[in-house]
Amino acid sequence: MFGKLEEIEGIVITEKHYPSVDDQGRGEERLTIRDRILDKIRSIAGKDSIKRFTPIQSQGDHKTQDIVFSVDEVDYLATLRYNNAMTEGRVEDLRKQAKKC
Helix, strand or coil: HHHHHHHHHHCCECCCCCCCCCCCCECCCCCCCHHHHHHHHHHHHCCEEEEECCEEECCCHHHHHHHHEECCCCEEEEEEEEECCEEEEEEEEEEECCCCC
């Protein structure tokens, strides 16, 4: 189990892609980096391991998102960090999810 967690902790995905921009300079937000990270977690932890995830939150110079998944029937919370262009993403923090009574 600890090998799986270490592998999930080490997830870093970088994509070289140039987003399309409309006439006012706004680019469409791409979720391919997020999807690739979720696919990688599923491949390590199991197909139905992801329980829930929060919307992506802008933190100014970066974006974050929390993902709850299970490994061997134990829930974990991973905080994902993306750059603002959504071309890079990584698992920033991984900890055991506290059980609610």
